[in-house]
Amino acid sequence: MAVGTIHNKDAFINKISSKLGRDRNESVILPKWEHRPQFEVLKGASSDELAAAFKNNSLEKSTYVVETDAKNLASALEKVIEKYGGGQLVASNDQRFTEYGLDELLKQTKAHVWNPVLGEENIAVTKKANIGMFFSDAALAESGTVVQFNDKDIARSISLLPMAYVSIIPKSTIVPRMTQVAQAIHKSVEEGNNLATCINFISGPSNSADIEMNIVIGVHGPVEAVHVIVNDM
Amino acid sequence: MAMKIGDKPFFDRVDDALEDNFMRNAMAEAQDGLRGRKLKATVEDEQIGDWEEWRSAGEEIRRHTLENLDYYLNQLSENFARQGGHVYFAETAEDATRYIQDVAKKKNAKKITKAKSMVTEEIGLNQALEEIGCDVYETDLAEYILQIDDHDRPSHIVVPSLHKNKEKIRDTFRDKANYTGTSEPCELTAFARSQLRETFLEADIGVTGCNFAVAESGTISLVTNEGNANMVTTFPKTQITVMGMERLVPTWEELDVMINLLSRSAVGQKITTYVTNLTPQLEEDSIDAPNEFHLVILDAGRSNALGTEFQSALHCIRCAACVNVCPVYRHIGGHAYGSIYQGPIGAVLSPILGGYEEYGELPYASSLCAACTEACPVKIPLHEHLIKHRENYVEKKGMTAEKMAMKTFGIGASSPALFKLAVKGMPAVLGPLVKDDSISSGPGPMKLWTSVREFPAPGKGNFRKWFDDHKKGRNQ
Numbered sequence: 001m002a003v004g005t006i007h008n009k010d011a012f013i014n015k016i017s018s019k020l021g022r023d024r025n026e027s028v029i030l031p032k033w034e035h036r037p038q039f040e041v042l043k044g045a046s047s048d049e050l051a052a053a054f055k056n057n058s059l060e061k062s063t064y065v066v067e068t069d070a071k072n073l074a075s076a077l078e079k080v081i082e083k084y085g086g087g088q089l090v091a092s093n094d095q096r097f098t099e100y101g102l103d104e105l106l107k108q109t110k111a112h113v114w115n116p117v118l119g120e121e122n123i124a125v126t127k128k129a130n131i132g133m134f135f136s137d138a139a140l141a142e143s144g145t146v147v148q149f150n151d152k153d154i155a156r157s158i159s160l161l162p163m164a165y166v167s168i169i170p171k172s173t174i175v176p177r178m179t180q181v182a183q184a185i186h187k188s189v190e191e192g193n194n195l196a197t198c199i200n201f202i203s204g205p206s207n208s209a210d211i212e213m214n215i216v217i218g219v220h221g222p223v224e225a226v227h228v229i230v231n232d233m
Numbered sequence: 234m235a236m237k238i239g240d241k242p243f244f245d246r247v248d249d250a251l252e253d254n255f256m257r258n259a260m261a262e263a264q265d266g267l268r269g270r271k272l273k274a275t276v277e278d279e280q281i282g283d284w285e286e287w288r289s290a291g292e293e294i295r296r297h298t299l300e301n302l303d304y305y306l307n308q309l310s311e312n313f314a315r316q317g318g319h320v321y322f323a324e325t326a327e328d329a330t331r332y333i334q335d336v337a338k339k340k341n342a343k344k345i346t347k348a349k350s351m352v353t354e355e356i357g358l359n360q361a362l363e364e365i366g367c368d369v370y371e372t373d374l375a376e377y378i379l380q381i382d383d384h385d386r387p388s389h390i391v392v393p394s395l396h397k398n399k400e401k402i403r404d405t406f407r408d409k410a411n412y413t414g415t416s417e418p419c420e421l422t423a424f425a426r427s428q429l430r431e432t433f434l435e436a437d438i439g440v441t442g443c444n445f446a447v448a449e450s451g452t453i454s455l456v457t458n459e460g461n462a463n464m465v466t467t468f469p470k471t472q473i474t475v476m477g478m479e480r481l482v483p484t485w486e487e488l489d490v491m492i493n494l495l496s497r498s499a500v501g502q503k504i505t506t507y508v509t510n511l512t513p514q515l516e517e518d519s520i521d522a523p524n525e526f527h528l529v530i531l532d533a534g535r536s537n538a539l540g541t542e543f544q545s546a547l548h549c550i551r552c553a554a555c556v557n558v559c560p561v562y563r564h565i566g567g568h569a570y571g572s573i574y575q576g577p578i579g580a581v582l583s584p585i586l587g588g589y590e591e592y593g594e595l596p597y598a599s600s601l602c603a604a605c606t607e608a609c610p611v612k613i614p615l616h617e618h619l620i621k622h623r624e625n626y627v628e629k630k631g632m633t634a635e636k637m638a639m640k641t642f643g644i645g646a647s648s649p650a651l652f653k654l655a656v657k658g659m660p661a662v663l664g665p666l667v668k669d670d671s672i673s674s675g676p677g678p679m680k681l682w683t684s685v686r687e688f689p690a691p692g693k694g695n696f697r698k699w700f701d702d703h704k705k706g707r708n709q
Binding site for chain 2: 002003004005006007008009011012013014015016017019020021024025026027028030031033034035036037038040041042057061116119120122123127140142143145150152155156157160177178179182183185186189190194195196197198199200201202203204205206207208209210211212213214216218219220221222
């Protein structure tokens with residue numbers, strides 16, 4: 001990967017240091033924060049309690065919730081596809097579909113599995129798709145949020161372009177809130193790892209309250225959202 | 234265009250606003266709604282614990298970040314460029330727009346999609362891009378409404394089209410975009426979706442603002458609900474993000490706290506529908522991600538606040554919680570401020586960014602009730618900043634009517650003879666203006682007061698005489 005460019009940095013930053021009344025700061029130690037309320041939210045909650053909170057908060061965000069186990073996941077998804085009218089299904093290129101025994105379902109439904117080799121054809125199919133299906137990498141109980149670490153295979157378009165998104169959430173990945181995901185990302189950065197190009201926190205269908213403060217579900221992103229919680233514990 | 238709205242003097246803008254009953258009702262309803270949602274998601278939400286602790290956490294993080302802004306901006310830019318992104322530090326709005334114009338020219342860009350961003354509004358980016366022949370598409374619903382209504386200006390930081398009702402929006406869609414539907418918000422929204430769908434996919438460049446940048450990883454975080462920011466940052470091959478230089482956090486751990494404060498304070502949500510975090514891990518063959526990413530970091534007057542008593546104004550996270558509780562904003566609405574930044578934070582920020590000459594009267598658009606300070610999720614002492622601005626403004630202006638009145642009072646009060654004369658003479662001087670024990674049309678400095686309410690007429694007796702009589706009575 002080529003390194004990018006930086007323009008006008010020194011003059012700009014030196015001016016800031018001068019306005020702050022000192023020489024340029026070359027090293028700063030992050031203080032130990034006195035106030036840390038984020039760690040108290042759902043502290044000590046069991047996985048059942050986290051799943052229950054995740055479910056309630058998803059429902060609050062106009063999201064349909066299904067609870068199932070690994071054995072019945074395929075049939076649960078089949079029912080969801082039927083409920084939302086079938087049509088073109090697009091799935092991310094994710095090994096977990098195989099691990100959870102969903103290859104047959106993808107085949108039966110003639111799903112388009114995202115394939116970087118096909119280039120723009122992926123977008124052409126996805127923009128007409130009815131359902132986009134993907135695994136969530138983490139889920140937030142506090143807000144009914146799913147998290148995607150997008151790359152070439154876990155494409156951004158899948159949760160964005162189709163009329164509905166269906167996210168599969170392994171129960172073991174549900175954490176109290178964004179705090180735990182942010183901590184894990186921070187640790188990964190400290191270890192020198194590069195981040196996914198897009199880390200997307202998604203909480204239900206797109207919406208807006210811009211017209212007279214009326215909440216309208218379905219603006220530019222999906223109009224429907226489904227969270228399928230799979231008991232993998 | 235850019236930051237300034239309209240050319241009329243401040244008090245004329247206020248007069249216009251006070252006559253606009255629809256706008257005032259809309260503002261009152263919106264304030265009540267937004268304030269109610271915020272309370273439900275903050276002090277009334279038991280799940281998140283003590284909201285005051287969250288506010289203290291926010292204040293602590295913002296103070297530390299601003300005190301070390303030079304360090305964190307350096308870290309952010311190095312991390313962004315290390316991963317292939319391009320960073321441009323812009324001293325002025327003109328520097329920023331020139332750089333973005335150059336990028337657009339190099340890319341031979343024709344179609345540009347934009348997510349909602351106050352900072353691009355501040356620098357007049359749309360106009361700059363249109364000048365070089367680009368078509369710019371606002372994609373946030375409220376911004377889209379304003380754009381097709383002959384580039385109307387925002388009246389609220391979070392909900393820019395708050396001053397328009399659904400019938401007005403329907404008429405605008407009909408007149409400007411051949412809309413044939415009703416005024417139902419669902420139908421109007423579906424129309425905007427259909428109008429912009431293909432444009433998202435065809436755009437050459439996507440432009441966004443920045444809610445927060447994360448210094449440790451070179452990440453840009455966007456907080457949205459409609460999905461348009463995701464569209465804007467997914468399909469164009471070039472992305473340009475413009476950020477005010479103060480909008481960053483040290484690490485992801487602080488980002489977590491700020492996202493919570495912003496989502497709950499701005500729109501009363503536990504988290505917005507999308508929190509999209511973009512890092513320039515650029516791949517030439519990416520299908521649905523940009524392969525060129527520019528970050529423009531803007532000063533444009535912000536550094537005027539650094540090292541001064543106004544530094545904490547830069548802690549602002551643009552949630553508009555202060556706007557939503559301000560009794561003055563409730564009555565005069567957003568456009569009366571004459572700045573794209575309205576309400577208490579607008580009255581504090583606009584003079585910092587644009588100077589007292591242009592915005593010096595804005596700090597007077599406050600009752601100093603301190604509701605804004607109490608509402609601020611990062612504890613900016615807004616009403617104290619407003620008082621300090623007023624002091625600076627009066628000092629800068631020299632002999633103003635206010636100052637002259639105070640000076641005259643000072644002379645009078647320091648001389649017993651003059652004071653006695655003035656007290657005795659007041660009923661006689663104001664006598665011709667008195668009707669039914671009050672004055673409804675006062676002269677000079679009284680004029681502003683009496684234009685909205687009556688002023689009680691001076692009593693016919695005076696305190697000194699009453700006191701002498703009283704004393705005599707007690708001694709008898």
